[in-house]
Amino acid sequence: MGTPVSSIEVLANQEYKWGFHSDIEADSIPPGLNEEIIRLISAKKNEPEFMLEWRLKAYRQWLTMKEPTWANVHYPPIDYQGIVYYSAPKKKSGPKSLDEVDPELLRTYEKLGIPLQERELLAGVAVDAVFDSVSVATTFKEKLGKLGIIFCSFSEAVQNHPDLVRKYLGSVVPYTDNFFATLNSAVFSDGSFCYVPKGVRCPMELSTYFRINAMNTGQFERTLIVADEGAYVSYLEGCTAPMRDTNQLHAAVVELVALDDAQIKYSTVQNWYPGDKQGKGGIYNFVTKRGKCLGVNSKISWTQVETGSAITWKYPSCILMGDNSVGEFYSVALTNNYQQADTGTKMIHIGKNTRSTIVSKGISAGHGQNTYRGMVKILKSAAGARNYSQCDSLLMGDKCGAHTFPYLEVKNTSSQVEHEASTSKIGEDQIFYCRQRGLSTEDAVSMIVHGFCKEVFRELPMEFAVEAQKLLGVSLEGSVG
Amino acid sequence: MLEIINLHATVAGKEILRGIDLTVKAGEVHAIMGPNGSGKSTLAQVLAGRDLYAVTAGEVRYEGQDLLAMKPEDRARQGVFVAFQYPVEIPGVSNMYFLRAALNAVRKNRGMDELDAMDFMTLVKDKIKSMEMDEALMSRPVNTGFSGGEKKRNEIFQMSVLEPKLAILDETDSGLDIDALKIVASGVNAQRSPLRAMIVITHYQRLLTYIVPDFVHVLAEGRIVRSGGKALALELERTGYAALEAEAAEPARV
Numbered sequence: 001m002g003t004p005v006s007s008i009e010v011l012a013n014q015e016y017k018w019g020f021h022s023d024i025e026a027d028s029i030p031p032g033l034n035e036e037i038i039r040l041i042s043a044k045k046n047e048p049e050f051m052l053e054w055r056l057k058a059y060r061q062w063l064t065m066k067e068p069t070w071a072n073v074h075y076p077p078i079d080y081q082g083i084v085y086y087s088a089p090k091k092k093s094g095p096k097s098l099d100e101v102d103p104e105l106l107r108t109y110e111k112l113g114i115p116l117q118e119r120e121l122l123a124g125v126a127v128d129a130v131f132d133s134v135s136v137a138t139t140f141k142e143k144l145g146k147l148g149i150i151f152c153s154f155s156e157a158v159q160n161h162p163d164l165v166r167k168y169l170g171s172v173v174p175y176t177d178n179f180f181a182t183l184n185s186a187v188f189s190d191g192s193f194c195y196v197p198k199g200v201r202c203p204m205e206l207s208t209y210f211r212i213n214a215m216n217t218g219q220f221e222r223t224l225i226v227a228d229e230g231a232y233v234s235y236l237e238g239c240t241a242p243m244r245d246t247n248q249l250h251a252a253v254v255e256l257v258a259l260d261d262a263q264i265k266y267s268t269v270q271n272w273y274p275g276d277k278q279g280k281g282g283i284y285n286f287v288t289k290r291g292k293c294l295g296v297n298s299k300i301s302w303t304q305v306e307t308g309s310a311i312t313w314k315y316p317s318c319i320l321m322g323d324n325s326v327g328e329f330y331s332v333a334l335t336n337n338y339q340q341a342d343t344g345t346k347m348i349h350i351g352k353n354t355r356s357t358i359v360s361k362g363i364s365a366g367h368g369q370n371t372y373r374g375m376v377k378i379l380k381s382a383a384g385a386r387n388y389s390q391c392d393s394l395l396m397g398d399k400c401g402a403h404t405f406p407y408l409e410v411k412n413t414s415s416q417v418e419h420e421a422s423t424s425k426i427g428e429d430q431i432f433y434c435r436q437r438g439l440s441t442e443d444a445v446s447m448i449v450h451g452f453c454k455e456v457f458r459e460l461p462m463e464f465a466v467e468a469q470k471l472l473g474v475s476l477e478g479s480v481g
Numbered sequence: 482m483l484e485i486i487n488l489h490a491t492v493a494g495k496e497i498l499r500g501i502d503l504t505v506k507a508g509e510v511h512a513i514m515g516p517n518g519s520g521k522s523t524l525a526q527v528l529a530g531r532d533l534y535a536v537t538a539g540e541v542r543y544e545g546q547d548l549l550a551m552k553p554e555d556r557a558r559q560g561v562f563v564a565f566q567y568p569v570e571i572p573g574v575s576n577m578y579f580l581r582a583a584l585n586a587v588r589k590n591r592g593m594d595e596l597d598a599m600d601f602m603t604l605v606k607d608k609i610k611s612m613e614m615d616e617a618l619m620s621r622p623v624n625t626g627f628s629g630g631e632k633k634r635n636e637i638f639q640m641s642v643l644e645p646k647l648a649i650l651d652e653t654d655s656g657l658d659i660d661a662l663k664i665v666a667s668g669v670n671a672q673r674s675p676l677r678a679m680i681v682i683t684h685y686q687r688l689l690t691y692i693v694p695d696f697v698h699v700l701a702e703g704r705i706v707r708s709g710g711k712a713l714a715l716e717l718e719r720t721g722y723a724a725l726e727a728e729a730a731e732p733a734r735v
Contacts, residue, residue: 424572428533433569436529437579437639438557438586447582451573451622 032081038186041086045155048162058175058185065179071342072371072403073311078249085187150195151206154222157193164195168226172255172292180251181288184220191221196231205461207236221252227262234265236464252287260295267460269468272308274339282310289316293325301328303459305468310339317346320354327356330456334472335368344374349382358389361453364400371403376417378410385415393423394452482507482678483647488539490527497523499703508675512689512714513682515700516722521682522566525651529563530556558590560646564636564653571623579623580639587643605642612638612668630661637668649680654688666691686718
């Protein structure tokens with residue numbers, strides 16, 4: 001009798017489809033990290049004195065810190081002196097329209113299925129594209145400008161809106177926060193900045209596509225989004241990276257600030273190169289994302305679909321300071337082959353009647369290891385606070401793992417905390433049942449996985465939900481039916 | 482429509498089917514009876530294409546094609562339907578979404594247009610009623626939290642929507658009380674047609690009171706040991722399977 005090959009294993013062995021590398025001349029500085037390098041980065045970006053000082057303080061702090069080891073992920077030591085901390089595509093003169101953008105760069109976006117022109121015309125999305133470390137194309141800026149919305153690269157914000165940057169930079173993730181965030185504070189090269197003024201509802205989804213490209217370039221983005229009183233903004237972040245053999249460090253920081261009655265919705269679809277089937281190569285994604293509901297009745301909502309990276313270390317969190325403020329976290333994390341993900345959230349309840357919701361879906365296939373780590377902390381001041389957490393794990397095959405570490409810290413008797421968790425397995429029985437009804441194995445797996453993730457996909461903006469399903473499909477199989 | 486010739490199959494190296502011969506024509510209803518472990522469900526699974534079972538000899542022709550060479554989904558798309566003994570639960574996937582995807586896979590194969598959600602609902606509304614199913618079951622996840630009876634009814638309901646050419650009902654009566662059995666049986670009878678063949682696998686004669694077969698075959702030790710008309714089922718009800726199992730020790734002639 002022949003041994004039937006498990007259909008799940010066949011699917012789990014599909015190759016990364018977005019692997020390519022584009023040849024664009026890059027302007028890099030020598031590898032390594034010291035005060036000189038930081039001064040050089042700051043000088044190249046023509047930064048005001050306060051920025052340089054902030055970077056240097058962060059660097060000095062970083063020298064005293066140790067890389068964290070508590071996460072359930074394993075990787076060889078990173079040589080921080082071997083990393084190039086600044087790399088920008090060489091520009092002849094700054095492109096003012098898409099016509100002036102390097103055609104090779106535009107082709108790269110096209111391969112990813114996100115041609116800027118099309119986005120601009122069809123989807124009505126303003127894209128601030130971060131290619132390596134410098135923004136090369138910004139669209140819809142004028143339209144947003146009329147509403148008083150500032151949406152630009154971080155470098156531009158430093159030049160044109162230094163007061164706003166100075167006021168909010170580090171106000172949610174201080175430069176002393178953690179090893180990776182502190183490193184980012186010292187060396188970050190660019191990112192996105194958004195400010196929505198009082199009472200303005202941003203009329204379109206703001207979106208940024210990230211890409212890691214130049215050889216051995218650690219990418220250190222910094223994103224800062226501020227929604228002033230009564231403002232609303234929905235921000236999308238999505239990325240895929242080209243095939244690469246050496247591990248690449250990515251240590252981004254995202255800070256969100258919501259003032260009274262403001263709402264920020266931050267959605268991510270992440271598909272960085274996860275490494276090959278043996279787990280070689282791939283991106284190390286060590287990211288600090290945190291939002292502060294500073295004002296009363298404010299709301300911050302994180303939605304993430306994580307399918308890429310060799311290692312993901314990421315805990316988008318909410319600090320609920322304002323009374324009646326709301327924090328949400330919806331997450332799908334998929335690990336395949338030798339991918340490792342340690343992800344989750346922190347909800348810190350400080351204000352009265354603050355509420356938070358956590359829905360986490362972990363999918364493990366191949367040898368993937370998926371860890372949910374979440375903390376719900378309810379302080380004494382947070383009378384009437386409520387939290388609901390739900391963590392579900394789906395296993396495909398028998399070589400993967402799912403781990404759940406929920407921490408609850410409740411210092412208040414008037415609060416309510418609920419936690420639910422489940423683990424299930426995609427069985428050959430389920431797949432066969434679908435096939436007997438005429439569905440292909442791929443369609444069956446995709447249907448089962450989508451069913452599992454439905455509660456999270458529902459939270460994504462429509463067009464992003466489609467992309468998320470596509471990426472999830474690609475990560476598990478050839479196509480989604 | 483279906484011709485099974487000298488079919489042998491093993492699971493985990495153990496031979497379960499030891500030379501099955503069976504011919505089923507369009508419009509016929511064949512009952513396959515037999516004691517536990519005789520190979521009834523294995524036969525259904527092999528015809529459906531489950532890869533846990535290895536076919537070691539013999540062949541199966543379906544509408545002139547080599548059925549065993551076809552993938553399970555291709556068999557389904559070409560009109561082979563199995564109502565499972567233990568229908569599987571699929572959490573998070575609505576019954577309606579699932580069945581529409583299945584129907585569209587079948588329709589695509591027949592060169593028909595795919596149905597959108599609205600057209601689909603119109604199509605299935607009456608069929609839900611005739612199975613006396615709660616419409617709310619359509620928006621619930623596939624078989625999840627269904628009672629045993631609801632699951633079986635759901636299988637026959639799916640069959641009525643997919644309109645197969647060859648339907649194989651694997652112990653559809655097991656776990657049903659008499660009222661549910663009658664509903665399921667009338668659902669099956671409503672689908673009898675000169676163009677459709679059915680293989681009804683059951684342990685008990687009871688089901689065959691409601692679904693009256695044209696032919697009855699008795700399976701024992703992986704072979705068909707007796708074939709006859711509907712009277713054979715009644716005879717078995719009186720005599721039991723024991724006598725036949727003794728016969729099975731001898732090579733059978735059918």
